[in-house]
Amino acid sequence: MNYLFFSTLSQMGFWITWLLIPILAETVPAISSFVKIFFYTIGKPKSEKDPSFWPFISIIIPVYNSEDTLYECIQSVYQSTYPIDKIQVIVVDNKSQDKSFKAFQSAQNSFPKLNMQWMKTEQGKARALNSAIYSSSGAYIINIDSDGILERNALKNLIKKFESDTTISAMTGSILTQKSLIKSTKNVGLKWLQRLEYFEYAQAFMSGRSIESQNNHLYTMSGAFSGFRKDALMKTFMYDVSTVGEDIDITFQVRDKAKGKVILCADAFFFVDPIESWNKLYTQRQRWQRGQIEVSQKYSGNRLGLKSFFSNFLVRRLIIDHTFMFLKTIWLFASIALLFLN
Template sequence: MNYLINLTLTQMGFWITWALIPIVVEIIPSLISALHLMRQSRHLRQLEAPAKLPFISVIVPVYNSEETLFACLQSINDSTYPNRNMQIVLADNQSTDDSFGAYARAQNHFDLNLQLMRTAQGKAKALNGAIYQCIGTYIINIDSDGVLEKNALMNMVLHFENDIDLAALTGTILTQRHQIKQTPKRWLRFLQKTEYFEYAQAFLSGRTIESNKNELFTMSGAFSAFRKSTLVDTFMYNTDTVGEDTDMTFQVRQRLKQKVMLCADAIFYIEPLESLEQLYKQRQRWMRGELEVSKEYMQHNATLGNFFNNFLVRRMMIDHTFVFPKMIWMFASVVLLFFRYSPVVLGLSYVVIYLLYVFVSLVNYVSVGRLLQKFPDEQKFYHSIRWVVWSLPLYNFFVSWIRLVGVINSMSLPGVWNTATFTTEARSAKHVVGQDARYLRQKKGSEWNH
C-alpha cells in the first residue's frame, strides 16, 4: 500500500512540476491581467473633441486589390471623419489586375481627395513611397482588403489630440462577421469563429495590457497611425524583413523613446481565413517577422537574467522557448506509459491544465465583452460564440505547433521566406517518416537474417 501511495505521489509530483511552467508563466499572469482589465473597463476615459479637426493622410497600399479596394474606399468615405480633412494616397506596388479600375470607380462615386501613385513591389516599399506624399498632421495606414468601422478614424485622431506624448497607435483588428456567417463549409466557419474570438481577445485583452505598460510588441500592419513628425524621424519601414510593422513599433518605442499604444475603439475589419493553408502560412510569416526584429533589438540583453525586467525577453521565452515543453509533454506521455506511469494520472494532468486555460479564456471573454459595449452588434456576435472558450486552448495549442515550424524554417531557410503550404510540408514529412520506417524495417530484417 505504501508503495502505491509513494508511486502515485512521485508520478503526480513529476507532472505537477511540469504543470508549474504554464501555470506560472502564462496562466497566472493572464488572470492578473484580465482582472486588471475588467477593473479598468469600468473607468474608461472620456475624450474631448478639439475645436478644429486636424488634416490627416490615409495610406492604402494596393496590390491586386481589384475585388476589395472599392469597399475599402467606401468605408473611408462613410467614416464620421470629414472628407474635406482627409487625403487618401493609394500606393500601387505593381498590381497585375484591374485595381486601377476600382480606383477610377471610387473617384466617380465618392467625394474624396484621392491620388494614386506607383511604387516598387512590396508593402514596405509602397508605404515608404507614399509617406513622402502625405501632408497630414497624422498618417494612417490601412490595408486595401479590409473596411473601417465608421468611427475608427475619428477615435484615433481624438486619442492623439488628447495625449500630446502619444507618438503612434494601432487599431483593433477583427474579422468581418457577415462573411463568417455566409461561409458554407461548417468546419471552415468553425475555424473563422475561433479566429474572430482569438483576434478579439488578442487585441482587446492582450494588447490592451501591453499598451498600458508601453510594451506593445506589434502595431498591426493592417491599421496603424502616426504623428507625421514621429514617422519622418524613423528609418521608415524596413524592406529587409517580413515583420516591417513590428520593426516600426520598435523604432518608435526603442530608438525614439516615444509612446506606442492601442486604440481599442478604432476597429478595422479584415477578411476571415479562407483555408487552413492560409493560417499555416500566415502564422509562420508572423513568427519569422518576430524573430527577425527581436534579433535586431535584443542583441545585448538576451539573457535569462533579464526575464523580469525586459518584456522582449519574456515574450521570446513564452512564445518560443516554452513551445518545447509543450512538445515534450505531448511525446513524453506516450513514452512514460512504457515506464508504468498511470495513464489516469497523465490524463488528469492534461485535463487540469486544459481547464485552467479555459478559465483564462473565460475571464478574458468577460473583460473583452465589456470593452465591446460601444459596439452592440459586435458585442452580440461575440457573445453568440462564447462556446469558443472551450476550443480556444486547443486552437492555440495547434497554432503553437505552426509557430514552432516557423521557428525551424527560419533557422533552416535563413533569408528565404517559406512559401510551402501545409499540404506540401505534410506530404514531405510523411515521405521522410515513410523512408525512415522502411529503413528500420530493412535493418531489422537484415539483423534477423544474420
C-alpha cells in the same frame, strides 16, 4: 513498503509536473491579465472630447492584387464620420497583376469629393508605404490594408486620442474579422477556424494590447490599421524593406529611436476578411513568427537571457511566445494521449 512509497511519490511527481505546466503557462498569466484589465477599465477616463478643429490626415492604402476589395475599402473611408475635406487618400500599387486600378477608377467616379491619388512603386508593402509617406500632406499618417473596411467612427476616435494626449506618437487600431463573411462560409471546418480567428483577434487587441499599452510595451502595431504623428514618423528610418515584420520594426523604431509612446486605440475598429484556408493560415503565422524573430534579434542587443525576464518586456514576450508555447503544445497533445493510457 519502500517500493510502494517511492512508486507513489514518482506517480505524484509525474502528475504534479503535468499540472504545473498549465498552471504556470495558462492559469497564472490569465488571472494576472484579468486583474490588470479590471483595474485599467475602472480607472479609464471618459471618452475624449472632439477637438476644436479636425486636423488634415493622410490615409495610405498599399495595394497588391486588390481588385476584389479595394472599392469597399475606399468606400469605408468615404462613409466615415471624419470630415471629408480633411482627408487625403494615397493608394499605392506595388506591381499588381490584376485590375486594381480599375477598382480605384470606379471609386473615383463614385466618390468625387474624396481627395485620392494613385501611385506606383516597386513590389513590397514596406516600399509602398515609404513612398506614400513622403508624398503625404497630413499631420497624421494612417495606414490601412486594402482588404478591410473602417468602422464609421474609427478615424475620429483615433484622431481624438491623438489630439487629447500630445505624448502619443503612434497607435494601432483594433482589428476584427468580418462576422458577415464568417456566417456566409459554407465549409464547416473552415467556419470553425474563422470563428476561432475572430476570438483570437478580439483577445489579442481587447486584452493583450490593452495591457501592453499601459507601460509603453506594445510589441507591434497592426500592419492592417495604424496611425502616426507625421513628425514622430519622420524621426525614424521608415519601414524596413529587409524584413517581413515591417510593422513590428516600425513599432520599435518609434519607441526606441524616436523615444515616442505607442499604444492601442481600443475604440478604433478595422474589419478584415477572415482567413481563407488552412494553407493561408500556415503561411500567415509563419510570416508573423519570422518577422517577430527578425526584429527581436535586431533590437535585443545583448539583453537576451532568462535573468531579463522581469525587467525587459522584449525578452518576456519572446519566452512566452516561443518557450511557454512549446510547453503548452506538448501538454495539450500529451494530455490527450494520456487519456488512452488510462
